[in-house]
Amino acid sequence: MVRLGARSGYEIKQMVDVSIRFFWTISPAQIYPNLQLLEQEGLLRGRSEPQGRRPRRVFEITPAGEAALRGWLTAPGPMPFELRDTGMLKLFFADALEEDDALAVLTEVKRRSEERLAALRAIEPAAEHAAGDGAAHPLLTLQMGIAFHRAIVEVCNDFMPRLAIGSME
Amino acid sequence: MVRLGARSGYEIKQMVDVSIRFFWTISPAQIYPNLQLLEQEGLLRGRSEPQGRRPRRVFEITPAGEAALRGWLTAPGPMPFELRDTGMLKLFFADALEEDDALAVLTEVKRRSEERLAALRAIEPAAEHAAGDGAAHPLLTLQMGIAFHRAIVEVCNDFMPRLAIGSME
DNA sequence: CCGTGCATGTAAGCAGTTACATGATTTC
DNA sequence: GAAATCATGTAACTGCTTACATGCACGG
Numbered sequence: 309m310v311r312l313g314a315r316s317g318y319e320i321k322q323m324v325d326v327s328i329r330f331f332w333t334i335s336p337a338q339i340y341p342n343l344q345l346l347e348q349e350g351l352l353r354g355r356s357e358p359q360g361r362r363p364r365r366v367f368e369i370t371p372a373g374e375a376a377l378r379g380w381l382t383a384p385g386p387m388p389f390e391l392r393d394t395g396m397l398k399l400f401f402a403d404a405l406e407e408d409d410a411l412a413v414l415t416e417v418k419r420r421s422e423e424r425l426a427a428l429r430a431i432e433p434a435a436e437h438a439a440g441d442g443a444a445h446p447l448l449t450l451q452m453g454i455a456f457h458r459a460i461v462e463v464c465n466d467f468m469p470r471l472a473i474g475s476m477e
Numbered sequence: 478m479v480r481l482g483a484r485s486g487y488e489i490k491q492m493v494d495v496s497i498r499f500f501w502t503i504s505p506a507q508i509y510p511n512l513q514l515l516e517q518e519g520l521l522r523g524r525s526e527p528q529g530r531r532p533r534r535v536f537e538i539t540p541a542g543e544a545a546l547r548g549w550l551t552a553p554g555p556m557p558f559e560l561r562d563t564g565m566l567k568l569f570f571a572d573a574l575e576e577d578d579a580l581a582v583l584t585e586v587k588r589r590s591e592e593r594l595a596a597l598r599a600i601e602p603a604a605e606h607a608a609g610d611g612a613a614h615p616l617l618t619l620q621m622g623i624a625f626h627r628a629i630v631e632v633c634n635d636f637m638p639r640l641a642i643g644s645m646e
Numbered sequence: 647c648c649g650t651g652c653a654t655g656t657a658a659g660c661a662g663t664t665a666c667a668t669g670a671t672t673t674c
Numbered sequence: 675g676a677a678a679t680c681a682t683g684t685a686a687c688t689g690c691t692t693a694c695a696t697g698c699a700c701g702g
Contacts, residue, residue, distance in 0.1 A: 311573065318653050331565040335691060340655055362698040364653065374573070381570060382578050387563040387589065394556040396500040396621060401550060402614045404480065404543070409551050410614070420556065445571045445579070448636050452565060455628035463621050470613070487681050504663060509683055531670040533681065 310352060315366040317343055326431055327446055330453040351376050395420060411471045418464035421457040428453045479521060484535040486512055495600055496615055499622040520545050564589060580640045587633035590626040597622045
């Protein structure tokens with residue numbers, strides 16, 4: 309994130325929230341200690357740049373940091389994928405419910421994905437602009453997020469008639 | 478899971494691994510203490526049923542347990558969705574790489590999803606069979622998993638030409 | 647002068663995993 | 675008789691979150 313222009317811990321958090329949040333979250337309590345560690349290891353160079361009397365520490369990536377990033381990106385080995393979704397969990401067990409209650413769960417799962425779809429589409433123009441000047445991959449991951457939630461909504465729509473017809477009988 | 482026929486902790490783990498693993502994982506260290514808690518709360522009823530000299534405790538759901546399940550399923554409130562994917566994280570930052578290295582990351586992400594797609598499709602017949610007798614929702618969540626990974630593969634395929642053409646210039 | 651945003655950081659706690667420990671039964 | 679599977683459970687650790695603590699700057 310520092311490499312992409314986020315100078316302070318605060319800016320990193322902001323950038324995360326409008327870019328990778330869909331597949332990776334972090335909290336301030338993670339950021340600040342790690343900035344210190346990365347500086348100690350020589351992967352970042354930091355300096356104090358207070359704004360008025362408010363303390364502020366800004367960072368830039370070092371050549372060693374660039375190399376470490378590329379090393380990590382090209383390293384072979386597993387790339388852990390972890391999904392933990394209470395919505396799908398509820399859906400899985402929804403056969404225990406009456407049909408209209410099951411339909412309510414399904415509707416809520418669908419609504420949630422539509423909401424996220426809208427949020428992701430809102431940042432699409434910015435990602436498309438960034439793709440114009442050398443940063444094409446953020447747009448790629450954004451499109452994966454969009455495709456993912458669109459797929460969920462579609463599966464919900466396909467399944468809804470079955471529940472609706474069922475509850476009419 | 479007990480309600481769906483998994484009698485022991487061991488069987489629960491097995492059932493999880495062929496059903497909800499795509500969106501929810503658990504380890505034995507979680508299962509056994511929780512079985513004890515659920516029994517104390519009267520939501521499960523357990524009894525020892527050793528096989529030969531090997532100890533074994535089997536459980537069945539109580540009416541209170543059924544009610545608690547339905548209560549949880551219909552409870553309003555947020556349904557946390559957490560995704561943590563190292564593959565997408567690497568893709569996001571892949572602009573720091575040469576085009577052929579970036580292509581390698583993309584290929585690996587695609588391969589991974591194809592692998593999972595195959596694993597999910599392998600359990601589809603079983604889910605379709607279960608859908609015939611009252612358990613339609615497991616098939617629904619399975620289809621979401623399939624749709625998800627198919628969407629990822631499609632986005633990968635759409636993006637690959639851009640990288641391939643780029644590296645030819 | 648008050649609310650919002652900028653900015654940094656610590657402490658406590660929690661949910662979950664890995665590793666360990668044990669041992670019986672079945673299958674080859 | 676060795677290996678895989680069945681079966682249960684604990685202890686230590688880890689990564690991450692929440693809550694807390696602090697205080698400046700700026701717009702209204």
